[in-house]
Amino acid sequence: MRSSVSYILSSSTSEPNMSHPDYEQYSHDHxxxxxxxxxxxxxxxxxxxxxxxxxxxxxxxxxxxxxxxxxxxxxxxxxxxxxxxxxxxxxxxxxxxxxxxxxxxxxxxxxxxxxxxxxxxxxxxxxxxxxxxxxxxxxxxxxxxxxxxxxxxxxxxxxxxxxxxxxxxxxxxxxxxxxxxxxxxxxxxxxxxxxxxxxxxxxxxxxxxxxxxxxxxxEKLERVSLLLAPFEKKDFVGLDMESRNNKKRCTGRMTKHLGDLCLQAGLLCESLAYYSQAAEILKSVNDWLWLGAAYEGLSAASALVLYPEMQRNISLHRNASLQEGSPRKSSQTPPATGIVIKKVVANALAPEEMSRRYREAIIHYSKYQNAGIVETEASFKAARIAVEQNHALQAASFLQNVVYINLTLSEQEKIQRFETLADLYTQIGFVRKAAFCLRLAATRYVSPQNPAPNWARCYGLMLQSLSGHHLTLDPVEMREADQGWPALQIQLIQELVVAARRTGHSALATRHMTFLLQTMWQHLSSTEQKELAMQLQSLSAQCEGSPVPLVLDSGLVMPPANLTDIPVCASFALKDLQPHLRPRRIECVKQETGPFLFTPIHFGGGSLDRRSKKANAKMDFLWVKNEVCEVQLKLTNPLPFELKVSNMRLLTAGVVFESVPETIVLPPDIPTSLTLSGWARENGELELSGYSTHALGVKSNCRLRHMRSPATFPPHYKVEVVPSLPLLEVSTSLPRSATFSNFHDDSTVTSASTALYHGESTQCTVTLKNVGQVPIEFFEVEMNSVLDPALQEQIFSWDKEEVENLLPIAPGHEGSLVLRLHSSANFLAPNVAVSPTIPQDVSSGLFSSMSASIPGGSLPSRINSSFRSSNSGQSSLAGGLAALFHQHPGTSVVEGQLKLRYSGADGIAADYCRSCSVFFMLEMLPSLHVTNWDVLPAEVNSQFYLVLDIANLTNQEMELQYTPSKTMLIEGQESCRVPIPVDRCPLSKLCDLYHELDDNTKNDVDINKICSGHITQLVDLRWHLLGTGSRGVAPLNGITLTSRMLDIVRMSPLDWEVSLNGDMVRTQEEVSCEAGDCLELKMSIVNSLEKTLRQLTLSVQFYQDYENGSLNYRMDTRLAVAGSTKKILSVLEPHSKANHECNVIFFTPGQYKMDIQCCAPDSQSVARVNPLLSTGHTWRFTPTILIQVN
Amino acid sequence: MAVCVGIIGKDNSPKFFTCLNPAEELNFQYKVLSALDVVEEKLNCGSKGATDLRELYLGMLYTLETHKIYGYVTNTKIKFIIVVDSTNMALRDNEIRSMFRKIHSEYADIVCNPFYIPGEPICSKSFTGSIKNIMTGTV
CATH class of the missing domain: 3.40.50 (Rossmann fold)
Structure with missing residues (x-):
């Protein structure tokens, strides 16, 4: 647009020049x-x-x-x-x-x-x-x-x-x-x-x-004098004023002048006519300057026709509070008339034409250096018209032209020019350009050429230019938006810092520098980061930065800037209390049901959603009022020098929280852990939203939601604070165990270990001291182990009343609890007769769930590891240990956990308690072992002998007391056999079973159980190790009996009466007779059950016992029986009697034995089910009758 | 021969910026940033009409005393800006157009790169190399 002839045509600048541009002009001002x-x-x-x-x-x-x-x-x-x-x-x-x-x-x-x-x-x-x-x-x-x-x-x-x-x-x-x-x-x-x-x-x-x-x-147009622009006076010296050309020039200029006057006098139409006339004349004589003026006048007049409201809108804007008497009202009407005029007025320019004319005018002006200001003003006017016409690009090009005009202006005027440019650029929506101009204006205020630098104005303009660079003063918003041109933004903020500092606002300078580091960190090179951090440090030495909004004199509020990422927080983890300090619900109805709580269905969307949701969630643990709560931070110093971060505290909301200030010196780039702690002084919900720091001289509130870290944090963590709870210190009288726990419940506070021989017992005193602030008013003891509950009760036991009597324990006081430990074990070797079909709870099933019972020990470790995964499953091991059943018991370790739950004061009201546990490790050493057992009929019908092969598994001599009066010494690792007379199992214990004898095949099992219980009850094995003085018992729990054994063990359901030759046969009595004598054998059986027995087979059998283990039943040649040896009793009513008689003659002398037995038919059904079992119930008349035939 | 090339994203943040003389980068950034005003204005005008058939090449955005600035906007509102020395009369409009087309195809290539996340600043060395080649006209 600007012509290059400007310098050629224009004269020296010494000419009178219009040196004061008026940038505010509108074309209407014409x-x-x-x-x-x-x-x-x-x-x-x-x-x-x-x-x-x-x-x-x-x-x-x-x-x-x-x-x-x-x-x-x-x-x-x-x-x-x-x-x-x-x-x-x-x-x-x-x-x-x-x-x-x-x-x-x-x-x-x-x-x-x-x-x-x-x-x-x-x-x-x-x-x-x-x-x-x-x-x-x-x-x-x-x-x-x-x-x-x-x-x-x-x-x-x-x-x-x-x-x-x-x-x-x-x-x-x-x-x-x-x-x-x-x-x-x-x-x-x-x-x-x-x-x-x-x-x-x-x-x-x-x-x-x-x-x-x-x-x-x-005036006559031909006669008029030449009108001159101030600088033209010299140009026309010596020119022929009378030339035709000059005449025309005079006329043209005067016509233009008239146009001006008409325009001012409110005669638009006339002025338009004059202007267009003048333009034609001047064009013909190449009077560029005045031609430009004529064009400008033409455009201005046309603008007045087309946009009569233009300037007024602005002035209206300027004076927002108009009062009565203002011309606004009167000027409201013209628009309608304006449109009418627009149609009527001749010579008025069309909108596009207007801009074109202005452009031409500017080009003509530009040919004269001295008309620079006119040109500048014309550009602004043209731009304003373009703004009115909504032609942003056109306006921009007019404005762009302004910059090129070379004027000798004072700094103040140059600044004004840029400010005006910025204002117009803003109007056309060129915010970036506006920002650029504002920044230039700002730099002009403090440029070295400026005789009176004004840093305050510079700062003000810089602030205004922020928006054009996509900068907002709020670091939070800024980081969220994260757009704009970082390189330029950095420069701008740096300039802002300088301006603020030079203005004397050190607080602002610190604030801006903090803002720069906070928002632009990632766009800075590492050296820049270092330098800026150092600068911040020196700035903050003058005025410390703090996280409060600053209010400028202009009323602008500078939001706080926090250095959330210096140091960088890599993790922010709330620490749960130590397990034994954790508050727990007193009413814990739902126990964990096992480790297998898994569902493949993810409720509520994808797994990512779930994770993020989880992060927002409230913490699943609790903190306790007035007790130290901790948050662990992992901080990294991103700066290449040592960073001292002081006064770090937690930022909380909700309940009152007292935070302990921490100071840490962070070496460069090494993640450092730091624990921030404090006390919640109330109970309720505590919200942790971050922490405050004082780094590089700036106090910052680093809120989690504002952090830009590798880890994304939820906006805040919530944790529930419960009322104060007492605190127990627990100690035991037993030595602590060397190894600690296969249980991974880490609330264990102490441990106790001891070794006991199987069957031995001991006591342990657990001392409880209340070291908390509140009394203990609630106390609960529970034992946990992987053992079967029944077995566990045998091993660990305590007096519940004693526990109740302990309460309350005031702060600082003690109480104690006695725990009895008993090494319970299976003393029985697996009997040959024990078959897999016998459920384990009948046999020594109780012991099958014991933690370990194998000598040699490669297996226990495996089992122990399996405990870990199932610490809460108390009975899940039974199956897994079934394999051990056949093993001889050896040294085993039983682990138990004495769980103490206690609470007091407000804690109870809030339903919270603490739980701690004492870990018990009981090493169980083998003492004795019953390797084999059998039953033999005793001499009297009411008893039988239990014969036990007992092995002393210790290395010491053992004194075994197997009946109240009899003892025996067994050498270490020796074994011996002891007969123990035991009363037979009375029918009263069994009668219930016989009621269902018919249809229940299981009753064998039940009988077994009852009989085994009976034996366990009566047999009292006590041992005493002479070496160590340990004493213990060896109950025969779970002894298994075969069907044959059972018939011996239990009383016969039939009452026998046997007579030979009319004499009642008594036990232990030998009958003698002569060979050839006829012996009359009478027998009767009475059903002493409450139940009818059916299909009984009563039989008599003779045999000879060679006393060498072989029995001879082939008696055909030695005796003869008259009458039947078998009788089938179809029905035997309860309490009814059945008789049988027969005679026998012995042919040869010798010792004979007579076996009388009665078989029950249901044996067949049992046999059918399981042929391995005995052939059914056979009740014998015991002992067998011995007949000596002479 | 162009002196500066800038690629500006949808949100008017720079994605890529290079100029022959790295010392002047900041100045060029100001220039290119200011040019965005014009680009936006041109796009706004265009949006009133049929946007689909818009010419991608915007032509010269504006001239400075020393430089001319040209613009090109893809259909996804990615802006390419080329700054040319005003004294360089050798460059014709057609050549500028072809430069833009080359840059566009380079940009399309980089977007196709699975390791490039669209919207991130481009820092690929080979991309910088090819753009430099386009600038100096050695392609």
């Missing part, structure tokens, strides 16, 4: 009358002056009816400053002439009044060449009585004053040297007629202008 409003004297306060200035500026459009009756719309532009040099350009563009002067002054005395008048007159002289008229608004001393309702006056002095209506007309006639119309007002009064006075003033201006216009228009 039509406005320029009025200077001056503030005179010091008495009038600037604020009041501004108030009146605003009021005066509202009168920017006045309707005046001219002599022909046409209403003219006269625009007025008020300025506060007007360089007198600009008047020189009045011929070129008439709107540059100052036509009116209004001065405002306040006086208290005549002397001051005189001074104001003098100054006013001096202004009149200054602008003498162009001034049409002037007014002087004078504010006299305030008279309180005059306006009692008014606000208190600013000046308290009282004195004589003129009434506001009292003004003196001294125009033209007054001989005094003050020839201006003075308007006297009271500062605090409403000054009602001010507007009408000003209207009148404008009228007078208009009429003078109108007369001038008429005077000019009546």
């Amino acid at each position: 039509a406005a009358l320029l009025v200077l409003v001056r503030h005179i004297g010091n008495q009038l306060k600037p604020k009041i002056f501004m108030k009146f200035y605003d009021r005066i500026s509202k009168i920017n459009s006045v309707k005046i009816t001219d002599s022909t009756g046409i209403v003219r719309n006269i625009l007025i532009r008020y300025v506060k400053e007007h360089p007198v040099e600009n008047n020189d350009w009045g011929d070129f563009q008439t709107h540059r002439r100052l036509l009116g002067l209004v001065s405002l002054g306040k006086y208290d005395s005549q002397q001051e009044l005189n001074e104001i008048c003098r100054v006013h007159e001096s202004f009149k002289v200054k602008y003498n060449s162009t001034l049409f008229d002037s007014r002087c608004i004078l504010f006299g001393p305030t008279k309180e009585s005059e306006s009692p309702a008014d606000d208190s006056p600013s000046s308290g002095s009282s004195g004589d004053s003129e009434n506001n209506t009292d003004y003196v007309i001294e125009k033209f006639t007054t001989p005094s040297n003050f020839k201006t119309r003075a308007l006297f007002y009271d500062v605090s009064s409403p000054c009602v007629d001010l507007e009408s006075q000003l209207n009148e003033f404008i009228n007078s201006l208009f009429w003078v202008l109108e007369s001038k216009r008429l005077e000019r228009s009546r």
Whole structure:
């Protein structure tokens, strides 16, 4: 756009130049009358002056009816400053002439009044060449009585004053040297007629202008003198003024001048006509400068036609609070008429044309270096029109042109230029460009060329330019948005820091630097990071940064900036209390059911969702009031030097929390763990949202939600704080165990271990001391182990009443609890008769669930490991250990956990308790072992012998007491056989079973159980190790008996009566007879059961016992039986008797035995089910009858 | 021969920036940033019409005393900016166009790279190399 001929055509800069650009101009100002409003004297306060200035500026459009009756719309532009040099350009563009002067002054005395008048007159002289008229608004001393309702006056002095209506007309006639119309007002009064006075003033201006216009228009165009722009004067020296060309030039210029005047006088149509006429003439004579002016005038007039509202909108915007009497209302109507005019007015330009003309005008101006300011102003005006037309790109190109115009301007004007540019760029939405201009303006304020650097203004402009760079002052928002150009943003913030520092706002400088580090960290190189961190450190040495909003003088609030990532927090983990300190629910209804709580179905979406949801969730543990709560942080120092972070505390919400400040020195780049601790002083919900730090001299509140770390944190962690709970210190009388626990319940506080031989017992005193603050009012003891509950009860037992009597334990007091330990074991070797079909609970099943019972020990470790996975499953092991059943018991270790649950005071009310546990390790050494057993009929029918092969598994001599009176010594590792007389199992214990004898095949098992119980009850094996003095018992729990054994063990359900030759046969009695004698054998059986027996087979059998283990049943040659040896009793009613008789003759002498037995038929069914079992119930008459035949 | 090439993402944040003279990078960044205003304005005007058939090449955005700035916007609103020295008269509009087309295809390649996350700043060395080649016209 800018032509390169500018330098060729323009003359030297020594020429009078319009050196004060007016960037605020609109094209509409071409039509406005320029009025200077001056503030005179010091008495009038600037604020009041501004108030009146605003009021005066509202009168920017006045309707005046001219002599022909046409209403003219006269625009007025008020300025506060007007360089007198600009008047020189009045011929070129008439709107540059100052036509009116209004001065405002306040006086208290005549002397001051005189001074104001003098100054006013001096202004009149200054602008003498162009001034049409002037007014002087004078504010006299305030008279309180005059306006009692008014606000208190600013000046308290009282004195004589003129009434506001009292003004003196001294125009033209007054001989005094003050020839201006003075308007006297009271500062605090409403000054009602001010507007009408000003209207009148404008009228007078208009009429003078109108007369001038008429005077000019009546001049003969051929005769007019050449109008010149100030710098042109020298150019035309020596030129032929009479040439045709020059004549045309004169005419063209005058026509243009007329256009200006018409425009100002409100004659749009005329002005348009003049302008277009002038443009044609000037174009023909190549008078570029004036041609440009003509085009500009044409465009300005057209703009006035098309957009009459343009400037007013802005002024309306400027004075948001308009009052009555403002011309706004009157100007509301024109739009409609404007459109009409637009159609009617000839020569008016179309919108596109307007811009084109402006462009041409600017190009023409650009040919003259001295017209730089005109060009600049024209560019701004054109841009404003483009803005109005909504042609952003066009506006941008006009604005872009401004930058190229080379002007010798003061720094202040250059700054203004950039500010105006920024303002316009903002209007067209070019925020980046606007920001760029603002930044340039800001740098100009403090540039070395600027004689009066103003850092405060620089800072203010820098702040304004932030938004254009996508920068917000809130680091949180900034980090979320994360956009913009980091390199530029960094530079801008750095400049901001410098500006703030130079302005003297160290707090702001620190704040901005903190902001820079916080938001731009990732875009900084490591050296930059280091340097900036050092800078921050030195800045904060002047003013410490703290996380509070700063309020600037301008009212802008600077949000706090926190260094959340210096140091970087890699993890923020709330620590649960030590297991034994954890509060637990007292009412714990639901026990863990096992390790297999797994569902493949993920409720609530994908696994990722779930994880994040989990992170937000409340912590699943509890903290206790007044007890140390800890949070573990893992911090990394991202800076290459040692970073001291002091005063680190937890940020909490919710209940009152007392945090302990921590200080840590972080070496570069090594993750360091740190524990922050504190006490919750209330119970309730505690919210942990982060921590506060003091690093690099800046105090920061590092909230988790603001952190940008590798780990994503939830916005806060919540943890429930429960009321205070007591605290127990537990010790035992037994030595602690060397190894600790296969249980991974880590609430274990102490341990106890001892070794016991199988069957031995001991006691352990558990001492409980309350070291907490509150008494223990609730106490519960429980034993946990992997053992079967019944077995566990045998091994560990305590007195429940004693536990109850302990309470309460006051703080600092002790109580004790006695725990009895018993080494319970299976003393029986697996019997041959034991078959898999016999369930283990009948045999030695109790022991099958014992932790280990194998010597040799490779297996126990395996089992132990399996315990770990199933610590809570108390009976799940039974099956797994079944294999051990056949093994000989050896040394085994039983682990138990004495679980103590206690609570007190508020804790109980809140239903919380603590739980701790004592770990018991009981090594069970083998003492004796029953390797084999059998039963033999005893000499009396009511008893039987239990024969046991007992092995002493210890290395010591053992004294075994197997009946109350009999003892036996067994050498170490020796074995011996002992017969123990035992009463037979009475029918009373068994009778229940016989009721269901018929249909229940299981009853064998039950009988077995009962009989084994019976034996266990009666047999009392006690042992005493002579070496160590240990004593113990060896119960025969779970002894298994075969069916044959059972028949011996239990009493027969049949009462036998056997007589030989009429004599009742007694036990232990030998019957003797002669060979050949006939023995009459009578027998009767009585069913002593409450139940009918069916299909009984009673049989008699003779045999010879060779006493060497072989029995001879082939008696055919030795005896003969008369009568049957078998009798089948189909039914035997309860308590009924059945008889049988037969005779026997022995052929040869010798010793014979007679076996009488009775078989029950249900044996068959049992046999069918399991042939391995005995052949059913056979009840014998015991002992067998011995017959000595002589 | 271009002096500077910038690739700007949808959110008007720079994704890639290179210039022949690294010392001037900051200055160029200011220039390119300012050019975005014009790009946005042009896009806004375009959006009123048929957006689908929009010409990707925006032409010259604006001229500075020393440089000319050209713009190109993909259909996904990725902006390519080329800064050319004003004194360089050799470059014609067509050549600028072809430069943009080459950059576009390079960009398409980088987006196809599974290791590149769309929206992240591009820091591939080979990409930088190819862009430099396009700038210097050695392709």
